[in-house]
Amino acid sequence: MIEDAQLKLxxxxxLKDFxxxxxxxxxxxxxxxVVYRLERSRLGSEYTYRITQYDGLDEPAITLELGPVTIGLMQSKYKEIKLERYNREWCLRYYGIRAMISDELAQKLITLGCDFIE
Structure with missing residues (x-):
């Protein structure tokens, strides 16, 4: 069993109030x-992403690459991606996938028709 190390700081x-x-x-x-912020600092502020749109299929589709994860969806399934605002960030949920994403990416996905949860 791996135990977390303690760090007195x-x-x-x-800063504590913040x-x-x-x-x-x-x-x-x-x-x-604190752990969340340190991990984000260590891994980079956010995943790189790329959206590729496909229009020559029976139905428009996208692939959404979030770092090492790729999601491919036909347009009729875009609503399966759920976007929820948390403070100044967005949480993307797609079945078992959870990722904090930028406002820029969230706005692009909402424009495409992904589900925005208020």
């Missing part, structure tokens, strides 16, 4: 918020 009170507020908004513990 001193931060300015203002992390507490962000953790509350994002429904995380303070520890969870």
């Amino acid at each position: 001193r931060v300015p009170a203002e 992390l507490e507020a962000e953790a509350k908004i994002n429904h995380r513990t303070i520890n969870g918020e």
Whole structure:
């Protein structure tokens, strides 16, 4: 069993207040918020993405590449991609896939017809 290592960390009170507020908004513990932000910093701020549209098929289609994951969908299935706003970010959900995405990508997907959950 892998155990998490403990890290004692001193931060300015203002930064602690900020992390507490962000953790509350994002429904995380303070520890969870710090780990999330460190992981994003380590891995890059977000996945690279590419949308490729196909119009020469029986029905328009796209492939959506999110880092190492590729989703291919016919237009009638675009609504299966769910987009939900969280604070200043978007969460893309597609069955078992969850990814935090940029506002730019979310807006493109909404324009294509993906499902926006308010």
